[in-house]
Amino acid sequence: MEALSLSAYVDINAPLVERCRLNDRQAQAEIYRRYSKAMFNAALRITGDYAEAEDVLQESFLSAFRELSGYKGDSSFGAWLKRIVVNKSINCLRQRRLALVPLGEQHHDEPAEATAHSPEDEADMHYRADVLRRCIQELPDGYRVVLSLYLLEGYDHLEIAGILGISESTSKSQYSRARVRLRELAAQRGLS
Numbered sequence: 001m002e003a004l005s006l007s008a009y010v011d012i013n014a015p016l017v018e019r020c021r022l023n024d025r026q027a028q029a030e031i032y033r034r035y036s037k038a039m040f041n042a043a044l045r046i047t048g049d050y051a052e053a054e055d056v057l058q059e060s061f062l063s064a065f066r067e068l069s070g071y072k073g074d075s076s077f078g079a080w081l082k083r084i085v086v087n088k089s090i091n092c093l094r095q096r097r098l099a100l101v102p103l104g105e106q107h108h109d110e111p112a113e114a115t116a117h118s119p120e121d122e123a124d125m126h127y128r129a130d131v132l133r134r135c136i137q138e139l140p141d142g143y144r145v146v147l148s149l150y151l152l153e154g155y156d157h158l159e160i161a162g163i164l165g166i167s168e169s170t171s172k173s174q175y176s177r178a179r180v181r182l183r184e185l186a187a188q189r190g191l192s
Contacts, residue, residue: 143178
C-alpha cells in the first residue's frame with residue numbers, strides 16, 4: 001500500500017499572482033478571466049442588482065490588484081479576492097442604507113425540509129434554479145444578504161455577524177426568516 005505524503009498548501013495561481021505584483025497586464029487579464037464570473041455571481045447574490053454587482057466586480061479587481069501586497073498567501077487567492085468582493089458588496093448595500101428586517105416581526109423556527117426532487121430532465125432543473133434565483137433576488141436586503149453569505153458563500157453566523165455588524169442571533173434569525181420567505185415565494189411560483 002502506497003503511503004500518502006502530506007504537503008504544504010500551494011495556490012495554483014501563485015505564479016500568476018506574482019506576475020500581477022509586477023503589474024503584468026496579461027497576468028491580470030488571466031486572473032480576471034479565471035475569477036470574474038464566480039465573483040460577479042457572489043456580488044449579485046448579495047447586492048441583488050445586476051449593475052451594482054458589475055460595479056462591485058470592477059472595484060474589487062481594481063482593489064485586489066492595487067493591494068496585492070496585502071495578500072500573504074495564507075489562503076487561496078480566490079478566497080482572498082472573494083472576501084474583497086463580499087466586503088465591497090456589503091458596503092454597496094450600506095450605501096443603500098441596508099435595513100435588516102426588525103426583530104419584532106413574527107419568527108418562524110421551521111426546520112428545512114429535506115425533500116429531494118429529481119427533475120425529469122435538465123430543462124426542468126434549469127427552470128427551477130432560475131425561479132429560485134429570482135425568488136432570492138426578491139427577498140428584502142437583510143434576508144438576502146444573510147442567506148447568501150451563509151448558504152451560498154459558506155460563512156458561519158459568527159462571521160456574518162462580524163461582517164454586518166449585527167449579533168450572531170440576529171444573523172440566525174434573519175437566515176431563518178429568509179428561508180421561510182423563500183419557501184413562500186417559491187410556492188407562489190409553483191415550486192414545492
